[in-house]
Amino acid sequence: xxxxxxxxxxxxxxxxxxxxxxxxxxxxxxxxxxxxxxxxxxxxxxxxxxxxxxxxxxxxxxxxxxxxxxxxxxxxxxxxxxxxxxxxxxxxxxxxxxxxxxxxxxxxxxxxxxxxxxxxxxxxxxxxxxxxxxxxxxxxxxxxxxxxxxxxxxxxxxxxxxxxxxxxxxxxxxxxxxxxxxxxxxxxxxxxxxxxxxxxxxxxxxxxxxxxxxxxxxxxxxxxxxxxxxxxx
Amino acid sequence: xxxxxxxxxxxxxxxxxxxxxxxxxxxxxxxxxxxxxxxxxxxxxxxxxxxxxxxxxxxxxxxxxxxxxxxxxxxxxxxxxxxxxxxxxxxxxxxxxxxxxxxxxxxxxxxxxxxxxxxxxxxxxxxxxxxxxxxxxxxxxxxxxxxxxxxxxxxxxxxxxxxxxxxxxxxxxxxxxxxxxxxxxxxxxxxxxxxxxxxxxxxxxxxxxxxxxxxxxxxxxxxxxxxxxxxxxxxxxxxxxxxxxxxxxxxxxxxxxxxxxxxxxxxxxxxxxxxxxxxxxxxxxxxxxx
Numbered sequence: 001x002x003x004x005x006x007x008x009x010x011x012x013x014x015x016x017x018x019x020x021x022x023x024x025x026x027x028x029x030x031x032x033x034x035x036x037x038x039x040x041x042x043x044x045x046x047x048x049x050x051x052x053x054x055x056x057x058x059x060x061x062x063x064x065x066x067x068x069x070x071x072x073x074x075x076x077x078x079x080x081x082x083x084x085x086x087x088x089x090x091x092x093x094x095x096x097x098x099x100x101x102x103x104x105x106x107x108x109x110x111x112x113x114x115x116x117x118x119x120x121x122x123x124x125x126x127x128x129x130x131x132x133x134x135x136x137x138x139x140x141x142x143x144x145x146x147x148x149x150x151x152x153x154x155x156x157x158x159x160x161x162x163x164x165x166x167x168x169x170x171x172x173x174x175x176x177x178x179x180x181x182x183x184x185x186x187x188x189x190x191x192x193x194x195x196x197x198x199x200x201x202x203x204x205x206x207x208x209x210x211x212x213x214x215x216x217x218x219x220x221x222x223x224x225x226x227x228x229x230x231x232x233x
Numbered sequence: 234x235x236x237x238x239x240x241x242x243x244x245x246x247x248x249x250x251x252x253x254x255x256x257x258x259x260x261x262x263x264x265x266x267x268x269x270x271x272x273x274x275x276x277x278x279x280x281x282x283x284x285x286x287x288x289x290x291x292x293x294x295x296x297x298x299x300x301x302x303x304x305x306x307x308x309x310x311x312x313x314x315x316x317x318x319x320x321x322x323x324x325x326x327x328x329x330x331x332x333x334x335x336x337x338x339x340x341x342x343x344x345x346x347x348x349x350x351x352x353x354x355x356x357x358x359x360x361x362x363x364x365x366x367x368x369x370x371x372x373x374x375x376x377x378x379x380x381x382x383x384x385x386x387x388x389x390x391x392x393x394x395x396x397x398x399x400x401x402x403x404x405x406x407x408x409x410x411x412x413x414x415x416x417x418x419x420x421x422x423x424x425x426x427x428x429x430x431x432x433x434x435x436x437x438x439x440x441x442x443x444x445x446x447x448x449x450x451x452x453x454x455x456x457x458x459x460x461x462x463x464x465x466x467x468x469x470x471x472x473x474x475x476x477x478x479x480x481x482x483x484x485x486x487x488x489x490x491x492x493x494x495x496x497x498x499x500x501x502x503x504x505x506x507x508x509x510x511x512x513x514x515x516x517x518x519x520x521x522x523x
Contacts, residue, residue, distance in 0.1 A: 048416060074418030086413030088406045095402055102399055103418025146417060 001026045001185055002047075002078070002154055007056035009046040015054070016042040018209035024154060024187050029180050031188040031196040031217065034206035040189045041083055043206070044158050048080035049073040061153070074103045077153035083162065085143040089132025093123055096131045096142055100149025108151070116145040119179065137168040144179070154185045161192045173199055197221045242371050243488045249377040251484015252384035256439040257457050258464035258476040259388060260432030266471025267408040267428045268316075270328055273335040275461065277342035278433055280454035282308055282440035284346055287449060290357045297359065298379070301441035305434045312433025317426035346451040354450040362445055380442035387438055388477045391431070395473065404428055408471070460487075460500070463507045469520020478518060482506075 002024040010016040016039045024030045034040050045051045047058060049070040058065040060078050068076075088096050097116055101109045117124035120141040126134060131142055140160055147155055157176065161169040173195045180186045180199075190196040197203055197217045205213040205220075213220065220227070257279060264272050285304050289295040315338070324330040364375040395401035406414040407424045415421055439457075447453070464483050468475020483503055490502025510517065 050412065050415060069420070070415040071418045071420045074416070080416050082412065082416055086410050086416060088410050088413060090409045091402065091405060099399070099402055099406055099414075099417050099419070102403060106399075150418065 001061060002187070003057075003059040004047070005057045005059075007043070007046065007053050007058065009042060009051060009053040009056075011042075011051065016209050017046065017053070019056070020206070020209070020211055022204050022211060022214070024185050026153075026185050027180075027183045028202065029176070029186045029188060029200045031190055031200035031203045032206060033190060033193055033196060033203060035191065038206045039209045040206060041158060044080055044082070044156055044189060047073075047156065048078065071103055074150060077104065077151070078156070079147040079150050079152035079154070080156040081143050081147040081158060081160065083158040085139045087131045087134075087139055087142050087146065089130065091131060092128050093131055093134070093142055094127040097123070097127075097145050097149050100146035101151075103150065105149065105151040109149070112149050112151065116148055119148070119175065120145050136163050137165070137172075140164065140172065141175075144175075148179070152184065154187060155179070156187045156189065158189045159191065160188070161190065161195070169195065193227070194221075238370050239492065240489075243492045244485055245368075245371055245373060246377070247485035247488030248481055249374070249381040249484070250488065251481040252381040253439055253442055253480075254457070254460050254464055254484055255477045255480020256384040256387055256435050256442070258461040258468070258480050259391060259473065260435035261458070261461050262465045262468065262471055262473065262476045263391075263404075263435075264429055264432045265465065267404055268331070268425055270331040270335070271462075272429070272432065273332065274338040274342065275432070275436065276454035276456075276458035277339040277346075278308075278312075278454070279436045279440060279457055280346060280449065280451060281342050282437045283444055283447075283449040283453060284350060285437070286440050286444040287355060287357055290359075290444075297357070297441045297444045301438055304437040304441060308437035309430040309434040311430075313426045313430035315433075316429035317422060320429070321422060321425060343451050350451065352450060354448045356448040357444055359445045374446065376442075376445040380446075383438070383442055385477075387435065388473070391435075392473055400424075400427060460503060463503055465517075466507065467510050467517055469517030472517065472519035475517055475519030 004023065005021050007017055007020040008015060020043060022032070032040060032043065042051070046053050047065070049065065049068050049072070052067055060076055063076065065073055065076070065078070088099065097113055098109060101112060105112060122138055123141055123145055126138065131139065134142060144157065144160065160176065161172050164172060169192065176186060176188065177199045188196055188200060197220055200217040203215065203217045203220050204211050257275070261272060261275050264270065282304060286297050286300050289300040289304070290297065319338070320331060320334050323334045361375055365372045366375055366378070395405055403414065403419045403424050404427065406417070406419060407421055411421060460483060464476060464479040467483065468479030483506070486502045486506050487499045491499030494501060
């Protein structure tokens with residue numbers, strides 16, 4: 001579904017991604033792991049069209065996404081839930097969710113809103129509250145809920161567990177499994193190695209702008225040496 | 234009791250003028266709130282719209298209150314186009330450039346008007362220009378009463394659009410969280426242009442409401458925009474409610490200080506208030522902290 005080949009990208013003169021190749025198939029949870037500053041968020045921003053790659057290819061459902069503006073990437077069904085949530089703090093929870101279907105799946109807005117509330121019951125309780133007043137965990141749920149409103153074909157989650165309490169982290173990973181159980185493809189970009197490998201089918205490890213390990217999540221988990229070398233565990 | 238009557242009528246006049254000030258400030262504050270730029274061309278665009286009303290009246294005999302129905306969409310399109318294809322591309326993503334581009338636009342518009350219409354001050358004659366109605370002991374100017382009601386209606390409509398439509402919500406989303414908006418599929422360049430277009434449309438409406446009782450020369454808009462800046466600061470940068478309340482307050486202050494110090498010194502009160510606001514509450518009445 002998503003095929004990335006030899007992707008190079010960065011900010012101005014600074015090259016962050018130095019030839020990334022990866023793919024995500026439909027119905028899969030693929031996790032992309034790596035420490036801070038290795039290029040995970042740059043990868044996400046490049047895939048969603050916020051920054052344009054200097055070279056390489058991105059194909060989504062067979063069509064090229066290189067040079068495509070973010071609105072067209074969303075229209076194609078590739079939805080990126082960003083690190084730091086980026087919700088609209090000045091608007092109600094409900095308005096935030098509704099704007100998730102601004103570009104895509106607008107016709108099924110009310111049905112999808114019900115679905116989002118069913119997945120995240122706490123958002124229903126707070127639907128009239130300003131999003132900026134939510135707790136960190138609730139804001140993360142809202143960000144994912146907003147992403148789901150567009151009926152994604154592939155959902156990219158950038159560090160959904162960042163800044164959450166251990167209990168909430170647990171809950172978040174369960175929710176991601178539940179969302180993906182409907183057949184939705186998920187690309188989970190995380191620093192939280194153990195829990196990510198627990199729920200993913202396959203995994204990539206990025207180091208210094210390049211993929212250094214790729215394989216089945218179960219294999220990575222059992223390879224202590226790899227874990228120690230690349231992930232400091 | 235004559236004194237009280239004069240005071241009341243000064244307040245009523247102030248409110249009526251203030252509502253139109255508010256309308257001019259609405260465009261300014263909306264553009265600031267969303268694009269985070271001060272549109273220096275606001276005054277020149279208002280003057281252009283006033284000449285538009287003048288032309289429609291003198292050439293085609295169209296009443297200002299009829300002209301509003303085609304000048305408003307025309308100015309929306311003008312504002313949209315100028316942001317999308319001139320200001321946006323010319324700024325290369327740098328806010329300082331945007332200031333210069335709008336300043337340049339102001340100079341071009343003003344001098345174009347000067348070249349076409351010369352520096353004479355002009356006005357239009359409408360049969361209702363001096364009609365008044367009696368409300369209690371007050372005599373209220375009909376065109377200014379219409380301006381008051383129309384300006385309030387436009388502010389209300391704008392508030393409804395911003396809270397009740399997808400485009401309005403997208404405008405508010407872009408104002409606070411641009412990256413999040415882009416990732417929700419909102420085309421930020423389009424929203425910027427729509428916002429600028431709404432600002433221009435507000436000016437066109439203000440021009441149609443002003444022309445029955447005001448005069449125009451190529452620099453008229455600047456006087457209004459100076460006041461509008463004061464309103465935006467008083468109400469809080471980017472706040473719609475602030476622009477409305479601020480506009481009404483400024484209108485009344487101007488009218489009352491005119492009464493106290495003489496008509497030509499009326500604006501002294503505005504700028505005194507402006508200084509006090511900057512000293513005491515720099516975020517404005519409805520402004521949030523930056």
